[in-house]
Amino acid sequence: MTTLGGTGVHAGQETPMVRPLGTADTVALRLLCERHPVANVFLSGRLEAARSADPSDLGGTVLGCFSGRELCAAYWIGTNIIPVQATPETNAAVAPALNARPRRSTSIIGLSGPVLDLAERLSAWGRPRWIRADQPLLQLGGPPLIEPDPEVGVVQPADFETVFRASVEMFCEEVGISPIAQGEEGYRARVGQLIGRGETFARFTDDLGGWPRPGSLRQVLFKADIGARSRTVAQIQGVWVHPHRRGEHLAAPAMAQVVLQTRRRFAPIVSLYVNDYNTRARRTYERVGFEQIDTFATVMY
Known part of the structure; x- marks a missing residue:
């Protein structure tokens, strides 16, 4: 099993700065999503359609975590919360902002480690209704191995x-x-x-x-x-x-x-x-x- 990509924030580094992303962050957000194209397809697709990281174009807010001037993680905030290239350090930075606002999102979805870590930090959100901690992420980059059903x-x-x-x-x-x-x-x-x-x-x-x-x-x-x-x-x-x-x-x-x-x-x-x-x-x-x-x-x- 392979985990693709990473972030520029590691234990012991300065706490990331958190702010909402906007139009000026479009290229940085696109490059961040490209570190793991399969895991980050939801936000990549939104960004391609909108051609902008502005909330009014994307249809939702994205919180960005910065290490210096580098965008090192992002969090789609909508019906779902979808972390992009998140780490425990970026989760620790963004959790206070999420705890301080009324919960409108119904779920957190994404790579298992960052998602489970973030959920642990959202003390104001109450107990989750359920947690599915192990959902294999699969891909197929070629033709199917068996004969397709032509009636579909x-x-x-x-x-x-x-x-x-x-x-x-x-x-x-x-x-x-x-x-x-x-x-x-x-x-x-x-x-x-x-x-x-x-x-x-x-x-x-x-x-x-x-x-x-x-x-x-x-x-x-x-x-x-x-x-x-x-x-x-x-x-x-x-x-x-x-x-x-x-x-x-x-x-x-x-x-x-x-x-x-x-x-x-x-x-x-x-x-x-x-x-x-x-x-x-x-x-x-x-x-x-x-x-x-x-x-x-x-x-x-």
Whole structure:
């Protein structure tokens, strides 16, 4: 397992200076993200789209940690907190600012060591709802190793409602709460955005082995989304197989098709992260050709 890149701050050095980033920091932030393109794909993608580190362009705040004039770490602050090239030293510098403001973020996501260390320092945030400390970060930079499923394709807007229902089920199963518990509007917008950009893949079926739903026979058999992407990396999220058809070895060929299409249309490297205990999924991704390059963690509040 390889950890790529590092920062310029080490134990014993002066405490990093923390401030919000702006337009003048755009190049420095881009170079920081490039130290680990796979781990930092979320912020890299945002930065590429906005072409600026200004909060009004990025759609969220980024706190930067500086060692002298060098940007040595950054923290995306939005619905999630996503550390970029963080260390215990930069976490110690940024934690007081996070503890001093009301918590609006629901999770911390990123490389395991920095994420778990940061969570320990956020005393004002209360006890996390759950901690997933070992999520292998996988990548595939070539063609899939198995034959793709040709029935998996890009979801069209006409299938929004069917895919939306499957997305809700996937989220409930993965996170343990409903994404529409406080209202549907936000989650519907997110699903619609992914479909509109051609970033959701699915295979549909009219036969779930005797498990039709009232009012509609057409169901999602398999789905996956591109949750984040840059010019070089696309991160797959939201992988789901209908519960009534699991164990039929459908996921590996379906994922192979997602990899094939994603590499053709978006980025040469396809990545994802998976819970360490999900041995079935890990075997599936291994069959497709994914290899572990690092470890993520997710802390949810």
